[in-house]
Each structure stands twice: as C-alpha cells, then as structure tokens.
C-alpha cells in the first residue's frame with residue numbers, strides 16, 4: 219500500500235478542481251434551458267467559464283472545499299489505521315499546495331487548525347466488502363449548501379403546500395419544499411439527495427449517500443423512479459433559477475433512497491448540494507495502493523471551452539435586461555443611490571473581505587482600515603504565500619451573506635460602507651439600512667472562485683490574520699469584478715421578489731399527485 223497516500227492526494231486534487239462528467243452534463247443541460255440575455259444565463263456562463271478555468275489552473279472550483287468526507291469499502295484484512303494516516307497526510311499536503319482551503323475550525327475557540335485536520339475532520343467511514351479491491355469515494359460539500367439541508371418529521375404543515383402526510387405524496391411535498399426553502403443560497407442550480415426513513419442521523423446519512431449516485435442513473439425502486447422524475451420535471455417550475463436570480467434552471471439532479479423507520483418516526487431528510495458538486499471516486503489495488511480505475515467516467519464529456527464561445531458577456535446583457543455600470547471605490551452616497559436592482563456593476567479598485575468573524579468583531583472594535591465609501595466582500599479565499607512572503611489568491615468566490623444579517627446594516631452605518639458583495643441576498647434589516655444610509659447589495663456568482671480570483675490583480679494587505687485565512691480581512695485590488703445589484707437603496711430586493719413568486723408557484727403543487 220506504499221502508493222496509497224499519493225493515490226489519495228490525486229483523488230483530493232481531482233475532486234477539488236475538476237467536476238465529474240455527469241455533473242458537467244447536468245450543467246450543460248441547464249444552460250440549454252436558460253433564456254438568452256438574462257442574468258441567470260450570465261450566471262451560468264460565469265459558472266461554465268469557472269469550471270473551465272479550474273480545469274486549466276488545477277485550482278479549486280470553489281474556495282469552500284468543504285468538509286472532506288471519505289466513504290471507503292475494503293476487503294477483509296486491509297489495515298484501516300494505516301489508510302487513515304495516509305489520508306490525513308494527503309489532506310495536509312493538498313492544503314499546503316492550495317488545493318484545499320484550511321477549513322477546520324475549533325468550534326469553541328474559533329481557531330483554524332491551518333491544515334484541515336481536527337476533531338472528527340476529515341470524515342472517514344469504512345465498510346467491509348467481499349470484493350478484492352478498495353473503493354474510495356470522496357465528497358467535498360461546502361458549507362453554504364450544507365446549511366440548506368433540511369429534515370422533515372411527518373406529518374407536518376408546509377408553507378404553500380399544506381399538510382404533508384406519512385405517504386409518498388407527503389414525501390413529494392417535502393422535497394419540493396426543500397428546493398423552495400434553499401432559494402439561491404446554496405448556489406443553485408443544485409442537486410439533492412433525499413433519505414426517507416431512518417432516524418435523524420441515519421436519515422441524513424442516507425440522504426448524503428444518494429449524492430454518490432451518478433446523476434443520470436435510474437432508481438431501481440419504481441415509486442422512487444417516478445418521484446425522482448416528477449421532482450425533476452416540476453422543481454424547475456419554481457422559477458428560482460441560477461443564484462436565485464429567477465429562471466428556468468433550479469434543480470440539476472434528484473436522487474432518493476429509502477430505509478426502514480420505527481413506528482413513531484417518519485423523517486424525510488434532504489441533503490442539498492450546490493452546482494459545484496465535487497464528488498469523485500477511485501478503485502484501489504489493495505496490494506500496492508495504486509489507482510486501478512477512476513469512477514464517474516461513463517458517458518460523454520462536455521467541452522466547456524466550446525460552450526464559452528457562445529458566452530453571454532456583460533456587453534450582450536446590455537442588449538438584454540440590464541444596464542452595465544463601472545464602479546471605482548470609494549463610492550459616494552449619490553453614486554450608490556443611482557444603482558437599481560438588475561444593474562450589472564463592474565468594479566475596479568480596492569475591495570476588502572469580511573465574513574463571519576470580521577462582522578462580529580467590527581460591532582465593537584474599530585476597523586483596521588478606513589472603510590468610508592468602501593466595498594466589503596463576503597469572501598473567505600484560498601491564499602498561498604510565496605518564498606518572498608507575498609500572498610497569492612488561489613480561489614475567491616463569495617460566501618452566503620445572510621449569516622451577516624444581524625450585523626450588516628449597523629456596520630455599514632458605523633463605518634460608512636457603501637456596498638457589500640456576497641451571494642444569496644440579505645434580509646429586511648439590511649434592506650432597511652440600505653435605504654436609510656444609501657447602500658447596495660451586490661450579488662456575485664457563488665462558487666465562481668477561479669473567475670473572481672482572476673479579477674483580483676494583487677493582494678495589498680491583510681488584517682486580523684488571527685481569525686485564520688478564510689476569516690481574515692484581505693485587501694484586494696480588483697479589475698472588472700462583475701456582480702449584479704440585487705438589493706438597492708430604494709427598498710427593492712430581487713431576493714424578496716423571487717421568494718414571493720416562487721412561493722406562489724410552490725402552491726400550485728398542493729393537490730395530491732401520488733395517491
């Protein structure tokens with residue numbers, strides 16, 4: 219097994235940087251469905267461009283490389299302790315090389331371990347089997363989509379859909395509701411794995427297990443095959459669209475599994491995965507540790523380089539539904555008040571990252587830089603330091619903004635911040651603050667970490683490194699950083715509008731379908 223560590227390293231790099239063929243095909247299908255000239259089409263083009271860049275740069279597709287989770291099947295007699303050690307070593311190496319973001323945080327002290335190891339991290343689950351090879355599957359599921367997982371205990375009342383009972387039709391309602399409640403926050407269009415039955419933990423386990431099924435396989439259980447088909451046909455009618463911008467592509471895959479339950483419990487557990495669906499697998503020779511075969515290689519590959527030739531540029535959008543406006547911070551109140559929901563902005567100049575730890579900190583501390591008229595970017599990048607001590611951005615897409623909802627408005631007012639960039643939108647409190655103070659919310663394309671890294675021309679400084687790489691305040695000089703105004707200073711919010719209209723659409727699915 220002397221090659222096992224190298225094989226695991228290769229698996230980690232491949233999973234983080236290259237989407238599997240089945241996922242690429244699903245994204246290509248979504249692109250075909252989307253209407254030209256729309257923000258959703260532009261978002262999908264950015265996503266496709268990003269996938270291509272990650273391939274070419276062998277760099278993370280998304281900066282959030284998730285909680286590495288390995289599922290391993292081994293022949294009897296294989297030494298699992300040694301395998302664990304090799305996996306941990308490969309994780310450390312991949313982190314050092316910028317293929318994984320240091321993502322393991324002490325839950326009590328907030329300290330980032332820096333090498334992706336920690337209590338319970340990575341997750342490694344073994345199972346024995348009678349085959350003569352080792353099967354290793356890896357999923358890198360990021361935090362934004364993980365936060366949109368949901369578990370239903372039947373019977374229950376669901377907004378828009380009414381009562382969900384303990385039957386196939388109740389399950390149908392839960393799944394539609396799960397897609398609705400995620401909105402764009404888990405970087406739609408997404409994939410869902412559903413687990414019916416079990417208890418709270420085994421139900422989620424089963425749901426996540428479904429994410430290892432190939433996107434275009436066929437469920438062997440007839441009722442579930444029908445349900446999967448129904449969900450795929452109808453969830454896309456909710457109109458949530460890519461990034462929650464509204465549009466035709468909301469769901470890219472639905473896989474449902476079932477297990478027994480105990481009489482008092484009936485759980486439907488849904489694991490939501492963003493479009494950056496990073497899961498891969500290999501077959502391993504138990505003698506040498508070499509990779510014998512890569513999994514998920516069936517079917518046609520999609521050449522996204524070709525797709526890109528037809529890409530919606532910001533210029534094409536100008537002919538479509540949006541104005542394109544160039545911004546150079548510091549921004550004045552007057553400038554910001556001119557922006558309207560739907561405008562596309564291109565930023566050149568300085569932006570400053572700030573996410574969870576920074577927002578909490580700024581509430582009762584001074585800012586390390588003058589933020590007056592400036593732009594805060596909700597982002598936890600992957601960074602590498604070279605021998606001369608200079609920092610380089612390896613991946614830098616937006617993080618889910620709603621987590622900063624309790625702080626954002628106050629911070630904008632306290633420091634004179636005029637714009638925040640993030641994804642998934644923010645709530646009523648921030649919208650009110652944007653109106654009072656004169657500010658905008660700019661939605662970047664979630665997961666497009668290579669695309670945005672490319673817009674960052676230099677790292678000019680960093681503060682609060684004690685919070686760890688993802689949570690520090692990075693000073694970034696950007697050029698043509700493109701985002702969409704989705705909340706403005708006039709009380710408009712695209713997120714509120716899409717949520718409202720998708721709830722109305724959800725209500726169309728109230729009547730029973732599976733009797």
Ligand SMILES: O=C(O)C[C@H](O)C(=O)O
Pocket residue numbers: 281282360361362363403404597598615616617618619664
């Ligand atoms: O942690 C991040 O960088 C992003 C996260 O996965 C999110 O979707 O909010």
Ligand code: SF4
Pocket residue numbers: 280281282283359360361362363403404405492493494615616617618664665666
């Ligand atoms: S930022 Fe979006 S694409 Fe990246 S892990 Fe989070 S949910 Fe997934």
